[in-house]
Amino acid sequence: MKRKRRILMLAGLLWLFAAGSSSGDGGADPVPYAFSVGFGEKVVLAQASAASEEGEIEAVSQEGILPDPLEPINRAFFVFNDRLYFWVLKPVARGYGFVLPEKVRVGIGSFFRNLAFPVRFVNCLFQGKLEGASEEFGSFLLNSIAGMGGLFDIAGDAGVKKYDEDLDQSLGTFGFGPGFYINWPFLGPSTLRGTFGSVGDGFLDPVNYLDSTGTALAVESVNVVNRTSFVIGEYESLKRAALDPYSALKDAYYQNRLKKIRE
16 A cells, blocks of 8 residues: 555656646657666666567567557656656666675665565466476575575576566456556556556565655665666667657567566
8 A cells, every 4th residue: 555655646746847847858858767666677678679670579569559548648757757867866876886886786686586575476376387486485495594685696596497477467367458558657667457466566565564654665766776777878778769769668568568478
């Protein structure tokens, strides 16, 4: 429920921001940035939009176009997220990466992945991936005990397969459609199904059970900044390459979701 309240609060802040910036700045069209715990993955995979132009990814054309009835609102969120990235997140991530060596940041990333074990484990079970659930459980125990709470990915170094399952994928496996596209402020690209999936996964995320909302937001912010420190420049490449970055990111996000569901 904390995550629901956060989304509503962030949406209100966006409307205030958009009201003051709707006139534009005279520069290039801004592009959305997925300010979420999963930002790094979204931006890296969004670059697959370029591959789709070469016929390597045809998921959208095969499965149908993702409806976007909220496009005017989504494009406003698109503007907000882009400015948030260049004005706040990118400078912070650069400073963070300058202060902390790469090995330390890799360890922090491993810790957060280990912490999110319940989300992957439960959704492996939902999707009938018993082997995946077993490997996730074994990896969690090994990394928590021998890897100092997950700071060291002992299981990954030993070759144990990694899974990346969430409730959005589970609902897609059950036959639920995506509904329509939503570009949330701060949280980035999603769908109606993905939004419900994120709320459901939130009940499995240990971070949401910290003593206060402020503490939870601080912990999530560290995770976001840590991930972003590894992918600075990739979002900028996507922005330069796309004729309509808004549509490119939307299509790439949907392609990625379809691919993960099929897997």
